[in-house]
Amino acid sequence: MPALSDVMEYAELFTVAPLVIDQDHCVAVRNRNARCRQCRDICFVSAITIENNEISVDGGACVNCGACLGVCPTSCISATEPAHSEVVEAALQAAVRAKGVTCIACARKAARHDADPELFAQVPCLAHITEGLLADIAAAGARDIALVDGNCATCKYGAADAAIKCTLDNALKLFETLDAPIIVTRLQEFPPEFANTFKRDIRGADRRGLMAQTGRYLRTVANNVAQKTLEEKLGSAKSKPRTLKDRLGAGKSGKMPTFPADENMHLIDCLLKVGNPEKIANLTEGKAAWHEDAALNTRHFGSVTIDSEKCSGCGLCVLFCPTEALKYGEFDKPDNPDMRYLEFQAADCTQCSMCVDVCLRDCIEVTPNVSMREVLDFEPRLIEIPRPKDRLPLFNKKFP
Structure with a gap:
């Protein structure tokens, strides 16, 4: 007779989590000094836990509202039910039948x-x-996007309303900055032309959705079972768990491996497709007047400033920046030999504030106010800091 622990272990294989987490991309996992707890703080059912360099989601408590998806600065949280790509595809297909209006509604x-x-x-x-x-959705050709929900004030998950408003505000700022002709409207009722005049089709549509969801569920379960079987065959299930250092592969210098700011890069690509070509050209070629290049204030891109008077030049900010938005300058050198340059790339900054959290002199500031011209600029901004003098960080010391 199998033990209860074995039964529970195999029961987990048939559980499809609504969220997937990339542990190694979470700054709170990568460094215990990171103060980022945005996903945990916005979760109104307390389903997210961050402790001991690990982030976990209680699948039983999670209501799959999605509020945590937009606040994670490094995009380490993604949804599975439904996946981002599935929503985009379904919305675009429905827009064809709706004669141009792209509509997404809450369940x-x-x-x-x-x-x-x-x-x-x-x-x-x-x-x-x-x-x-x-x-x-906009990059695929949608120009009129309607988001329909019930009255959030009466919904038991209405606490997610603040996250919805924040997303819409940020999206509109991004579209407006590049004069993108995108209209995004939040409604409490469907447009009149969406009225259900063919009620006989509801059951069929629901059945198709159920079959698609069932197919995804079976594929996930099959993958879980296959992975479990492979682990047992290789004996990895009983091996000693890998440490965070081993998993991330930090080098001898202590430099943490980086990952690209894919969400930021993809967002820029989409904006360039829908933005006003003349406005984009003026920004990228430096022809726009100052009032035409108003600072963004979104959660996707950040701006870093360093007080060189307080900075010791220790380099911890470079060492722990997860997306390499901050790195040492390789070519330009200041006239003062006691100073050096850091290169800052606004497009790679996700406002994770890891540089702020590890700074020993409290001389770094990260703000959401960033120039769109700087975001689109391929040339990094140079930040002058002193070379370390009095005391080198431990990871740079040479021992006999």
């Missing part, structure tokens, strides 16, 4: 069957909608 509103289910895409909650998802 609560969709359940009332007020609108033809063939004309809109469905998400558990509108908090699943991120700036990147809206930019993806």
